[in-house]
Amino acid sequence: MEARILDQFRAVVGRGLITEPSQLHTYECDGLTNLRVLPLAVLLPKSTAEVQAIVRICSREKIPFVARGSGTGLSGGALPIEGGIVISLARMNRILEVDIPNARVVVEPGAINAEVTQRVAPYGFFYAPDPSSQSVCSIGGNVAENSGGAHCLKYGFTTTHVLGLEVVLPDGSLVHLGSRAVDRPGYDLPGVFVGSEGTLGIATKVVLRIVKKPEVIQTLLAAFNSTNEAGAAVSGIIAAGMLPAAIEMMDNLAIQAAEASVHAGYPNCGGLLLVELDGPAAEVEHLMEQVGEICTQCGAWEIRVAQSEAERAVVWKGRKAAFAAMGRISPNYLVQDGVIPRTALPKVLSEIERMGAAAGLRVANVFHAGDGNLHPLVLYDVRVPGQEDRAYELSVNILRLCIECGGSITGEHGVGEEKKMMMSEMFSEPDLETMQLVRCAFDPQHLSNPGKVFPRTPLCAERAGPYQPHPLETAGVAQFF
């Protein structure tokens, strides 16, 4: 990078400028570690004004930038751009304001997800989105990815809980999207900014809504002989008109890994179901009995109900550690994130099993069963020639299966760099071009995390043409996504 530009950056952030290659390596990837790009520089601003100044320089000099929170993303959203810089928000990590009467918290983007809950817990509140990485991931990153978590079945996603944003646009101007109150007149710009994966600008402040803690929380653990039986129980629970706080499922391979890793004390079974109900005590107790009955009818041979906070923590420990636990049973693995309509679960699981067998690979399944969000973990050994390629192919084919079933290629990890080519399989060209209109409105120069999310960079002057049916539609494979 030219010295005169580095001088300009240095004038803004002083010692918060990293150019040493050995230090830059820390930023060459996010949680998707197989993709790596060394940025030209990393900047660590401490204020909105500094972010603005950096982005203005980028805009003037046409330097692409990538905003980065804690770097826990799993789709390469924070992967640096060749010839670009990384703007790390790690030093903007304060919780600026806690407003209990209005149930609002204002944070800087680098604030850690779990710290928001810690801060408001003494008042009986919590911050609902709880991605498994919540102890380290940042709110800014959650905003970029519209992160979910196990409890979004009932409580919604990051977008449900973000009311307002202060944003530095890719031209360096500062705007306020949304408000502290709901329904700000005008376009729902927070709605489109949350989940835009860093392509529309950089959030420098976030107004969050917090939620009152439920009176009681109970978690039931049920062991079944198969995921099909467990899946039938999930259908039964939904059909009974319940909306649990979470319904999680693990298959035998995932259970084995979790046991080897954190000794959660899970029964060794073919399909494990974890159902959490929360709310008024009288309601939860009544419904939990029903959940137990439904599980028994569907073949559960062991049922445990965790009542205390400590018991719940043990039950959740294995589930939350499931991804990392794969290292105990396989030298390498790929984490996938697909979504299917919940009723397609039995079909999709048997198909994944068949596909895995055909590829000679094991697939462990961990999923948010209530909302159909699958996390198949494709296990492989990089030392065996050809296995890694087969694992990638299998992983992509699982996503294709999700699309065929009317689902999505990502439920919470984002498209990022990893899945941008899959977007053309899920959406038709006019669909994608229409989404890109938003990109052109916010970032006509394509400087903010360019090349991510979409398979192609749009030409902002050009307009989308008339509707053409998607190839899958014409073939009658898929109808309306």
Place this chain on the structure above:
Amino acid sequence: METRSSSGASVAGSEAAWSDLRAIVGAEHMRAATPNDAVDGVQPQMVVEPGSPDEVARVLKTASAAGLQVLPRGGATKMEWGNPPRGGDLILSTLRLNRVVEHAWGDMTATVEAGCTLRRLQQTLAEHGQRLALDPLWPDKATIGGILATNDSGPLRIRFGSLRDLIIGMTLALADGTLAKSGGKVVKNVAGYDLPKLATGSLGTLGIITQAIFRLHPIPRESRTLSFSASDNTAMNALVLAISDSALVPTGLQVCAADTSLPEIDLRFEGTGAGCDAQVSQAVRLAAGCRQIEAQPDVWNAPVVLWDGHEPSVVCKFTLLPASVKTFFAKVRGVAEQAHLRWRLVAQAVGVGCLRLEGDGAAPDVFPSAIMELRQDLESHGGSLVVLRCPLVVKSKLDVWGSPGDALPVMKSVKAQFDPAGVLNPGRFIGGI
């Protein structure tokens, strides 16, 4: 003599376009507009009723090419919302797009066309014990597309959120004839930009919604409503805050207030009988400072009732921080008294509500200054005040939307990308969009 349509397209050009449009939708689905079809004094020439999303797209493409401006319309319950259009040559009615395309009850989702009324959708969903957890105004007539375009909601949002929390997929017909889908049929989905949210509340200025996909909720087994009368605003506020700060999970918490009566608080619980009963007794304990009164069967219809009364009147939507309801009520009282206006309001505890000001024989020109004063107060604390219905003369004196804030340039860029020629609802939205 050369006559021109409101958008300036020449009559000869329009004639050709009308004939093209007739060919798209069929002569029986196009008629000359009457004075009843006028929008805030703007008289369109034709009413066009396409029968499919594809026809909507083709109508828009043809209208755009001919330089005709389009006013989208569903059940026509809220046509007076927004600023007066800068022009409008044709009404595009979505009423023929009225199918519930799919109720995937096992997945708790439904796909519905834009012209379907909410009532009809709910009846279909109820066959499998489910509902769209949304209770906006006039469900018998209001269509899904219109409810989305105006982002209408009701008391249920305290528990289930508003449309942005319920919509998961959408098909949008753009002014140039592009038909674009976004979101999908699954509740959890982060693939691509969230256009369903962007289009929700956009008053038809970005495209015409042809189809929407929603997440659904079960119809509750039981429901209980409680009403309380508060001796003053302080007692009212104390109860609302106490409930908000408790572990109670109401599916409705609203305050009704008026110049002539004491504030009343309505509270609703849904769920199992045991759960409801337990919550009712807790709520009654919390409400020791208020007097429990008999809950009227139609209390949750209070937002609708607000639309009837003496004229001239102004009906506004206000938003505020939940804890500032009390100060806002006092402000309303002060402003109304000073302007000699009658008032009634219904506020939902999440910080959104409706206010009716009545002139009681006074000239409509007392309204703008009262509105501006209330708006200034709300906006200075992060809230807003949008005029939904008022005499046309009031609209000539103020912007119904209020301050757009510093994001207006971005909103204008979004509009310019989606509808560069300003074909759709020109001028009706915020900041002249």
